[in-house]
Amino acid sequence: MNKTMKKRKNSNSLLNRLISVGMVLLSLVYVYPFVMVLLNSFKKKIYISRMPFALPDAKTCAGIANYQTGIARTDFPMAMLYSTMITVLSVLAILLFTSMCAWYLSRVRNRATRLLYRLFILSMVVPFQMVMFTLSKIANVLRLNTPIGIVPVYLGFGAGLAVFLFSGYMKSVPVAMEESAMIDGAKPLRVFFSVVLPILQPCFVSVGILQAMWIWNDYLLPYLVLDLKRYKTIPIAVQYLKGGYGSVDMGAMMAMLVLAILPIVVVYLVCQKYIVFGVMAGAVKG
Amino acid sequence: MERFIGKYWPVFVLPTLLAFAIGFLAPFGMGLYLSFCDFTTLSDAVFTGFDNYIRAFSDGGGGFLHSLWFTALFAVLSTATINVFGLSMALLLTRAIRGRDVFRTVLFLPNLIGGIVLGWLWQVIFNGILNPLGLTIVTNEWYGFWGLLLIMLWQQAGYMMIIYISGLSTIPEELSEAAGIDGASAWQTFWHVRLPMLRPSITICTFLTLTNGFKLFDQNLSLTNGMPSGRSELLALNIYNTFYGRSGWEGAGQAKAVVFCLIVVGIALLQLRLTQRGEVEA
Numbered sequence: 001m002n003k004t005m006k007k008r009k010n011s012n013s014l015l016n017r018l019i020s021v022g023m024v025l026l027s028l029v030y031v032y033p034f035v036m037v038l039l040n041s042f043k044k045k046i047y048i049s050r051m052p053f054a055l056p057d058a059k060t061c062a063g064i065a066n067y068q069t070g071i072a073r074t075d076f077p078m079a080m081l082y083s084t085m086i087t088v089l090s091v092l093a094i095l096l097f098t099s100m101c102a103w104y105l106s107r108v109r110n111r112a113t114r115l116l117y118r119l120f121i122l123s124m125v126v127p128f129q130m131v132m133f134t135l136s137k138i139a140n141v142l143r144l145n146t147p148i149g150i151v152p153v154y155l156g157f158g159a160g161l162a163v164f165l166f167s168g169y170m171k172s173v174p175v176a177m178e179e180s181a182m183i184d185g186a187k188p189l190r191v192f193f194s195v196v197l198p199i200l201q202p203c204f205v206s207v208g209i210l211q212a213m214w215i216w217n218d219y220l221l222p223y224l225v226l227d228l229k230r231y232k233t234i235p236i237a238v239q240y241l242k243g244g245y246g247s248v249d250m251g252a253m254m255a256m257l258v259l260a261i262l263p264i265v266v267v268y269l270v271c272q273k274y275i276v277f278g279v280m281a282g283a284v285k286g
Numbered sequence: 287m288e289r290f291i292g293k294y295w296p297v298f299v300l301p302t303l304l305a306f307a308i309g310f311l312a313p314f315g316m317g318l319y320l321s322f323c324d325f326t327t328l329s330d331a332v333f334t335g336f337d338n339y340i341r342a343f344s345d346g347g348g349g350f351l352h353s354l355w356f357t358a359l360f361a362v363l364s365t366a367t368i369n370v371f372g373l374s375m376a377l378l379l380t381r382a383i384r385g386r387d388v389f390r391t392v393l394f395l396p397n398l399i400g401g402i403v404l405g406w407l408w409q410v411i412f413n414g415i416l417n418p419l420g421l422t423i424v425t426n427e428w429y430g431f432w433g434l435l436l437i438m439l440w441q442q443a444g445y446m447m448i449i450y451i452s453g454l455s456t457i458p459e460e461l462s463e464a465a466g467i468d469g470a471s472a473w474q475t476f477w478h479v480r481l482p483m484l485r486p487s488i489t490i491c492t493f494l495t496l497t498n499g500f501k502l503f504d505q506n507l508s509l510t511n512g513m514p515s516g517r518s519e520l521l522a523l524n525i526y527n528t529f530y531g532r533s534g535w536e537g538a539g540q541a542k543a544v545v546f547c548l549i550v551v552g553i554a555l556l557q558l559r560l561t562q563r564g565e566v567e568a
Contacts, residue, residue: 016383027392037407052414097301104298107291123310125554127501129525130547131313133540134320137328138312156309159302188291217400219504235402239508253406260403268398272391279445280452
């Protein structure tokens with residue numbers, strides 16, 4: 001037994017070494033698109049489509065000119081601010097309100113709560129195109145076309161997945177603690193915040209990560225809902241670089257792609273454990 | 287318990303319910319109704335029965351049938367490639383190899399980047415390869431098709447890998463060891479012991495990749511924007527262009543959206559049945 005264990009865990013076996021080498025090559029292929037975009041962001045625009053795989057040299061190098069034109073044309077810092085604002089506020093709203101809602105739905109079982117739960121599940125699956133026209137009109141009538149106004153829209157459209165994940169988690173949580181807190185005289189809100197919320201912590205991470213990934217990268221919903229003359233998120237700003245006649249300044253585009261990717265990579269490297277955990281936990285329940 | 291918190295629903299449920307009504311229930315109900323109406327805004331709807339559905343499928347309907355099978359083929363192929371590759375990576379990266387956490391990190395990374403950004407990024411790569419041959423990504427729809435397939439494989443395989451890794455970690459080591467002692471080859475052990483145990487993960491990943499394939503929009507928009515002349519439009523983009531690209535066709539667009547919705551919900555129901563049956567067996 002000991003011998004087989006040793007053999008299994010041995011990272012120096014020939015096969016495992018070969019796999020390691022293969023994975024190094026694959027990782028290089030995986031990272032290459034990011035390197036390519038970074039290198040091209042420093043090249044003059046005509047050289048980008050002509051020879052995208054060449055390194056920038058004295059003739060083709062544009063310095064930081066692409067970044068300057070890109071930032072000027074997209075107002076990138078503002079897009080970054082709006083993207084951050086919308087993502088943070090929407091995720092916080094979703095975490096707070098849907099966890100409360102899910103607790104109620106899983107502790108009070110009657111016809112209305114079961115129906116509502118089913119509707120939440122339905123909303124998880126329905127493609128956005130089904131509601132995009134009517135939703136954008138309704139949001140417009142209700143003046144939800146600002147970075148604050150869009151928060152309830154995200155709460156509504158994101159509620160399905162969140163309620164589903166929270167409810168799934170709550171099924172495995174025993175009610176005894178909540179009941180004893182109530183017998184001790186705590187009101188429901190207090191029971192929720194001091195007993196239920198702490199237990200839900202891992203689920204908060206999972207729901208928060210999944211929703212943040214979706215909202216940060218979402219294009220069509222904010223494109224249709226926001227007042228685009230005043231507010232653009234990062235994906236919208238990137239897509240806006242494409243002019244009305246299909247002409248694109250590829251230099252500015254490369255620079256903005258770098259700026260769009262960079263913060264995500266930094267956040268990923270810092271919070272990697274939580275992100276991977278969030279995906280795993282979310283998928284097991286999904 | 288129920289009696290105790292039952293009357294507190296305005297606190298616990300109402301905020302989410304209101305947002306849900308604005309963000310989903312009302313748009314969904316109205317969308318369903320409008321698919322049977324002629325309209326250009328919400329207030330000028332006239333009931334016309336199944337007219338929109340007939341127009342959606344007609345020859346002048348903006349290539350809906352083409353995009354329907356184009357999308358179905360895409361979704362099936364991308365589901366197969368992503369899952370085979372993702373599962374293979376999960377099997378390799380659960381072995382005791384050096385640097386395996388780094389490899390996992392790298393393979394997962396593309397998942398976090400948005401579709402619009404990825405479409406533009408890969409457009410440069412594809413055109414860089416095709417330009418010397420006198421071609422571009424929009425020369426014909428199949429370049430866009432294979433391009434999208436590759437982007438989705440690169441982007442989603444890492445996500446599915448993570449799910450498969452967590453599935454593999456729940457299989458007791460003793461099972462594979464016992465099979466090995468009984469004389470099963472590595473392939474037999476995988477095929478007859480580990481793969482059946484992975485069934486829940488396979489169901490989840492198949493469902494996710496299939497619906498992601500059907501719903502794909504952003505990458506399609508930024509990579510080819512449906513060019514040449516709408517031939518590389520997947521369903522979601524086709525519906526979007528019917529709504530916002532041609533005035534007077536909003537009704538047909540909404541009808542297409544309902545058909546699209548039925549397809550995706552149908553897949554979801556099928557997945558649910560499969561999952562439940564699997565649970566009964568286990």
